[in-house]
Every structure is written in structure tokens, then in C-alpha cells.
Amino acid sequence: MPRIIPSDETSAHGLEDCLEMLDSVPFEPEDEDSLGNGAVALKRLANNSHFLGDLLIEQLKVGHRGGGIESAYGPQSIVLSRMRGRSFLRANIWPSEQESCFRASGSDAFVYGVPHDHNFSFLTAGYFGPGYGSDYYEYDYESVAGYRGEVCDLRFVERTHLEEGKLMLYRANLDIHSQLPPENMSVSLNIMHIDPAKAWSDQYGFDLDSNAVTGVLNPTSTECSCAVRWAWAATRRWTLPNGRGANIPATGSGWRVSRRAAGWCGGPHATPCGAKPSYREASCLQRKQRRSAARSNAPTRARRPSSRGKGR
Numbered sequence: 001m002p003r004i005i006p007s008d009e010t011s012a013h014g015l016e017d018c019l020e021m022l023d024s025v026p027f028e029p030e031d032e033d034s035l036g037n038g039a040v041a042l043k044r045l046a047n048n049s050h051f052l053g054d055l056l057i058e059q060l061k062v063g064h065r066g067g068g069i070e071s072a073y074g075p076q077s078i079v080l081s082r083m084r085g086r087s088f089l090r091a092n093i094w095p096s097e098q099e100s101c102f103r104a105s106g107s108d109a110f111v112y113g114v115p116h117d118h119n120f121s122f123l124t125a126g127y128f129g130p131g132y133g134s135d136y137y138e139y140d141y142e143s144v145a146g147y148r149g150e151v152c153d154l155r156f157v158e159r160t161h162l163e164e165g166k167l168m169l170y171r172a173n174l175d176i177h178s179q180l181p182p183e184n185m186s187v188s189l190n191i192m193h194i195d196p197a198k199a200w201s202d203q204y205g206f207d208l209d210s211n212a213v214t215g216v217l218n219p220t221s222t223e224c225s226c227a228v229r230w231a232w233a234a235t236r237r238w239t240l241p242n243g244r245g246a247n248i249p250a251t252g253s254g255w256r257v258s259r260r261a262a263g264w265c266g267g268p269h270a271t272p273c274g275a276k277p278s279y280r281e282a283s284c285l286q287r288k289q290r291r292s293a294a295r296s297n298a299p300t301r302a303r304r305p306s307s308r309g310k311g312r
Contacts, residue, residue, distance in 0.1 A: 001136030001157040002175050005039045005123070005167035012047035015055070018089070019081055026085040027191050029121040029169055038087075038123050038191050039167055045089075046125040046165060046189055052091055055080075076110060080189075087193050094132045094186045102181065115178040115208050116217055117141070119201040121193045123169050124162065129186030131162035134177035135208070141173035146202050150213045154206065162188055172198055176206060 021041035028034040045051065056078070080089035095102045095110065107113050115137070136157040144152050154176060161182070162168065170177075172195075205214040 001138065001160075002124075002168040002170045002177075005035070005169055007039055007043045007165075007167050009040055009043040010047065011044055012049075013044045014048060014051050015045065015080060015089070018042070018045040019084065022087060022089075022191070023084060027087040027123070027193055029123065029171070029193050035123070035169065042123055042125045042189060042191055043165070043167060046127050049128075052078075052127065052187065052189075083194065086195060087191055090190045090192055091127070092188045092190065094129070094182050094188065096184050096186075097181050099185060107181070110179075110181070112179050112181050115176055115206040117173060117176045117204055117206075118170055119172055119198050119203040119218060120195065121170060121172045123167065123191040123193075125168075125189045126162040126164045126166045127187040127189045128164065130183050131164070131166070131186045131188070132182045133159060133161045133180035135159045135180070137176040137178075137206075137208075138174055139176060141201075144204070144213065146204060146213060146216060148213055148215050151211050152206070152213060154208070154211045162186070173201055178208060 018041045021037060025034050025037040027038040029038075076093045076095075078091040078093070080091055082088060097103075102110070112132075115135075117139070136159070137154045138157060139152050139154050144150065159180075202216050203218040205217050206212065207214050
């Protein structure tokens with residue numbers, strides 16, 4: 001389960017003071033000194049019971065005329081800072097089942113009851129309310145190929161809540177949780193760590209009844225890597241992960257070509273180039289191993305056979 005960070009910090013500070021602390025020691029969750037500094041900075045911000053309400057009131061005053069930070073998150077997430085180094089601050093609002101937004105949108109809109117891991121680490125603090133609950137699991141990311149229906153060794157740890165003042169570090173590609181609505185509306189604060197290398201890692205959804213993978217939640221890690229590798233490879237013959245060679249006709253845009261090539265890689269798209277191999281046949285695990293090698297500064301590339309005697 002996420003690592004609990006003990007803290008007896010009682011002082012409070014504002015958003016700018018928090019950001020200054022994170023600027024002085026950039027947040028790196030795998031470094032204990034940096035993690036300790038981030039924990040103090042976030043806990044002091046969580047001890048300030050007025051800053052978020054004041055910020056939201058000011059944003060409501062200006063409305064659409066500016067002042068907010070654009071993001072790809074849903075309405076429950078409030079981005080509190082721009083990227084600073086490799087991290088940024090975020091607040092999340094967690095409605096209870098009694099809230100009108102929950103009744104109107106349903107649990108899926110707030111990712112309740114959707115077991116998943118993360119391909120990034122983040123430090124979180126309970127800011128307001130009893131906190132959302134979670135059933136926590138752990139697993140061995142490197143042993144999972146990642147195809148839909150693959151049964152994994154999920155190890156249940158415990159069920160707990162993110163109550164006010166509690167600090168937890170969610171560790172990338174290790175901690176799995178299935179979130180539960182809080183008894184009353186709650187708010188959490190997060191320091192989000194963005195590691196460019198982790199963008200190549202898959203984030204999975206899981207079914208807790210069967211311990212099976214339900215799918216890849218971040219398609220950029222697999223589909224876009226296929227696109228980057230294959231879009232420029234039209235009309236060339238390559239040795240693919242399953243050992244077969246293939247001539248990929250140069251028809252349509254590069255993206256269309258990459259989608260066709262993704263079919264050979266075992267991606268989720270149907271391919272007109274022939275029967276799509278299964279995830280097992282195309283070896284998701286091989287792709288994961290190649291991405292792991294890339295993260296270790298030892299990139300591996302598909303071997304390009306000699307083109308002598310072969311038409312373009």
C-alpha cells in the first residue's frame with residue numbers, strides 16, 4: 001500500500017510558501033531528503049484551512065476572464081501550480097454519495113470502484129473531511145505483460161481512509177487502490193511527480209474478483225510508442241516482435257500507417273494487413289522489457305535487416 005509518512009508538523013503556510021520550499025529542494029520521491037522536505041511543505045499547506053477556499057472564491061470572482069491554470073483533469077481536480085521542475089501541486093474534491101454531483105454523474109466520474117495503479121508517484125495529504133477510502137493492493141509490475149484478461153498476483157494489504165492531516169506516498173507501478181466515496185465531501189492535496197521515463201510505463205485497470213487486467217488506462221504508453229516507432233517505417237521490411245517480417249504499404253497519413261502497424265504489434269486496433277495477433281502472440285512483455293531498457297539508458301531497437309534485393 002502507499003507509504004505512510006509520519007508527521008507531527010503543526011505550523012501552517014500558504015501556497016506561495018509551499019512552492020518556495022519545493023523550489024528550494026525539488027520534489028523527488030525516491031530521495032529521502034527531498035521526500036522529507038516535500039512532506040513538510042505539503043503538511044504545512046494542509047494545516048492552512050483557509051487557503052483553498054480563498055483561492056476558489058477568487059477564481060469564482062474572475063470567472064472565465066482568466067486566472068486559472070488550464071489542465072486536462074476533470075472538474076473535481078484543481079491544479080494549484082504550473083510545472084516546477086518535475087512536479088506540480090493539485091487539489092482533488094471527493095464527493096460523498098449524498099452529493100448532487102455524485103447522483104448526477106455516478107461513481108465512475110470520480111473513479112470510485114475502479115481499481116488501478118499509477119505510472120507516476122505522488123505525495124498526498126488529507127485536507128478536509130473524513131477522506132475517501134481505499135482497498136489497497138500491491139503487485140509486481142515487471143511480471144505483468146499487460147494484456148486484457150491476464151491474471152495477476154494482487155496482494156491485498158488493507159482498507160483505510162485519507163483523513164485530515166494524513167500523508168501518504170503513492171509509488172509508481174507498485175500500489176493499486178480501489179477508491180470508495182467518503183462519508184462526507186472531502187478534499188486531498190497532492191504533489192504530483194512527473195518523470196518523463198515513466199510515461200513509457202503502462203497504467204493498468206484491474207478486476208478484483210478475478211485479479212485480471214481490464215485494460216491499459218494510459219494509451220500513450222503503448223499506442224503512441226507504436227506510432228513513433230512505425231509511422232516513418234512505411235514500405236520497409238522489418239523483423240517484428242513475433243519474429244515475422246512485414247511490408248507495410250505506404251497508404252494514408254503517417255498516423256494511419258502507424259495504426260496499421262500497431263495491429264502487428266498486438267495493439268488494440270484491427271488491422272487490414274492481416275489477422276491481428278493476440279496480445280500473448282505479440283508479446284506485451286517484450287515491449288515492456290524494451291521500455292524498461294530505455295528507462296535504463298539502454299534503448300533497444302527493432303533490427304532492420306538488409307534491404308538489398310528488396311524493393312522499396
